[in-house]
Amino acid sequence: MRIEKTYRQLEDTEEVHIYDITEEELYRQVPQEYDMFYTPFEKTLNYLSNDLDIFVPIDDGNDFIIHRLGLSALTRGKIKQSDVAGRLLSKTSPGFYQVLKEPLKEVYETHETKNMRFYYHFNEKLARFSNVKVVYDMEKIILVSDHRDNRGTSLTVSDDGKYDExxxxxxxxxxxxxxxxxxxxxxxxxxxxxxxxxxxxxxxxxxxxxxxxxxxxxxxxxxxxxxxxxxxxxxxxxxxxxxxxxxxxxxxxxxxxxxxxxxxxxxxxxxxxxxxxxxxxxKMTRPVDFLLKGFKNSKKLALLIDPLSVKHYEFSEGFYNLVEENPETYHHSRKIIENIVEESIQCKIKELVKGERDELSERVTYNVHGDENHQKIAEIYLERFEFGETTHSIGFITDVTEDRKKQQELMEANEHQTILIKEVHHRVKNNLQVLNSFLNLEKRAYKNKPNIIIDHMQSRLSSLAILHEKTYNTTDFKNINLKEYIVDQDGQLRSLIGLRDGIEFESEVDGDLNLSIEVITPLLLVIDELTMNAIKHAFPDKSAPNKKITKKITKLDNETAELILRDNGVGIEDPSAITKNLGCEIIKNLTKQLDGKIELFQHENGTGYRLTFPITMEHTIEG
Missing domain, CATH: 3.30.450.20 (PAS domain)
Structure with a gap:
């Protein structure tokens, strides 16, 4: 609160300009300290056009006991006579005590009537003024006030002392x-x-x-x-x-x-x-319709005028689009709050209705017609303010359902991209570890046959290179088409070994056989080992014609597939001997990793392997 005083000599009137008085300065609730006798003609005083404030001097005129306040003061403070009578002015109304203590003491000491004029300013605008006579009578100080409102309404003081426009x-x-x-x-x-x-x-x-x-x-x-x-x-x-x-x-x-x-x-x-x-x-006489018309083409943004009132509300089209109601038949009710999913926001809106908070800005989830399966996301802003004894509110709602969905999809895409990067790193690390293990084993087994080690490693590296190349840009590691990989694998084997040793590679694969990366990785390595095993043992005569290795991969049912790999070589005289070599041990380990079952069989022209394996395995990702 700020006070400025001016003395008008011609009118013999002291003018007091009061700026932005706060609620706490206007009235404080304090206990009664003195008993006050009944004021004669109290009922009659209530019908006077002027207000009468009566004070009893105390402490040699340095403070004053409130005997009664005029009706305007009671109305402005929303209080009763019993709330102020018998209290000290300095404690009950510190602001007015600061303004009145000097003129009241002056009249108390001189017993001469004093003319005053009070101006009340809010936001630097004159809101109200009062012509006051300060009179000493019956050992009391009486203020006779004639109030004038410059805005055509009662003076309103908000919590921050600002006149709310x-x-x-x-x-x-x-x-x-x-x-x-x-x-x-x-x-x-x-x-x-x-x-x-x-x-x-x-x-x-x-x-x-x-x-x-x-x-x-x-x-x-x-x-x-x-x-x-x-x-x-x-x-x-x-x-x-x-x-x-x-x-x-x-x-x-x-x-x-x-x-x-x-x-x-x-x-x-x-x-x-x-x-x-x-x-x-x-439509031509209500200004609100011109305002709402400005939001007519906006189905995502809604203007809410007095949304906390169930009688006097006005909403733009966007609100009805959000709640999916017909504006002609819609009846506003506070039950609409129950369709908000977040209970904490429900509570905040109820606090706003009760006047326990002044504004709210939240993102809410709304069940359209109470249906949990039909939800919309909205950003809502509501502000509540009082004008005299009238409560008003204004707000905006923005339907961000689609924006939120796109944002969520983007977040999920970023999260998925992070997972894919982890997936690739994980696969590369594991496969390099597998290759390193195989290399260490073969260095000991074929330390005098480096060409075998080189052939095996080239084959394995080629298969894994195919796998990484094809999965590099994929977003689905659970449904990888096997046929494309086998065709490319045959092409690599033909380039590395087929042309050199005169061996043909033929494959037949079900076109709809899709495998997860957990299955396809060990499967390609098994095929590599079986192929290298056949090359090593089936064709001892490098000059023999028409050498061929064939593969057939088919679905047995929705859960299992079968690989048949055959060669047209010399066959195996002692199957028990070959099952003990290093290549077969590697094949067994890979088959176990594949959770499959493998068996060796002889046929009329050569040797074959039958491998059954599951189409799907649990998909896991490690960091």
Missing amino acids: KANLIEYFSQTGSYYKINDRYSWTQGIYNIINRAREPNDEYYNIIFDLVIPEDRPLIDKLLKELDRGRVNYETIIRIKTDDGILKYIEANLYSKFDEDGHLLSRYGLFKDVSTDSTR
Whole structure:
């Protein structure tokens, strides 16, 4: 709070400019310290056009006990006489004590009446002013105040001490307005003038400018509701029809409230009006429709005007697109909150409704019509603010379902790419370890036959090179077509050995046989070993013609496949002897890794192997 003082000599008036007073400076709840006697004519004082604040000097005029406050002060602070009577001004209202302590003490000491004028500024704009006479009478200090509102409404103080101007914007666009009636004088918000299509006039504070426009047919309804409210009814809701000065008939929803003191005497009246006209001119007279029209072509972004109100809400098309409701039949209800998946956000919205928080900005998951299988993702912003005794809200909703889906797909793609890189590194490492093991074994077994070691390693390296080349750009390591690999493997064997030794390689593979990389890697190495074993033992005569090695790989069922590898060589005289050599030991180990079963068989022209193996194995990835 900031205070500036000026003395107007010609008027003999001290002016006090008060800037941005906060709620805490305006009123603090403190315990009563002194008993106060009843004020005579208390009921009569409530009907005076001026406010009377009565203070009892204490401590030689350095502080003051509050005897009573005027009705305007009580209304602004939303308090009762019993909340302030018998308290020290310095403790109950530190802000006003700072403003009043010097003039009150001066009047206490001189007993001379003092003229003052108070100006209340919020956001550097004049919101309200009061002409005050400070009088010493009956050993008390009495402030007689005539309040004037520069904005046509009661003074509103927000938590941060700033006058909230959002209400004027909301009232303008939603065609709503409100009034207060205190001490038989009205304060009208700007929204009322938007509804009745005219500017503010000086005498508007002395009569009900809405009721005076009611058409004759609805006049009995006005008389009825006023009688009901005067008899103690605290709330009355109805629809009335008015005809504006420019001849437009409007339907107005009226929500009227009365406030009574502890003895049942009327203290003040408050009303909220909303233009709910449905005639053909509605779209031309309601500013909110022009605003909402700006969002007409946006099905992803929605403007929400007063979304916390179940009566006076206005939503753009995007909201109905998100919740998949027909705007003509939709009835706004707080049950819609139950369709939000996140319970924590449900709680935050309920806190917003109750006034326990001022704003909310969250990403929510929404079950359309409560269906968990039909969800949408939305970013929601809601802000709640009060204007007098009226609560308003505004918000935006953005449907980010598709964007979120694309973002999730991108995240999953990045994650999958990371997994693929790990997969490739893992396979390369394992295969190099396998090749290194085979090389160490053969160095000991064929230390005097380096050509055999070289042939074997070239064959293995060629098969693994094919495997890595074909899987380099793949995204699916579980469904690799085997036929393409075998064709390429035959081509490599033909280049490395076939042309040199005169051996032909022929293969027949089921075209729809797809294997995981866990299966295809050891299978190719088994085929390499069987092929090299056949080359070594089946064709001792390098000059013999028509040498051939054939492969046939078929699916036996949905879980098992079979490999038949044959040569047309010299055959095996002692099968038990060949099964003990190093090549066969490697084949056995690879078959075990493949979780398969292999057997040797003789046929009319040469030797063959039958290998059965599972089509699928558990897919694992190591870092």
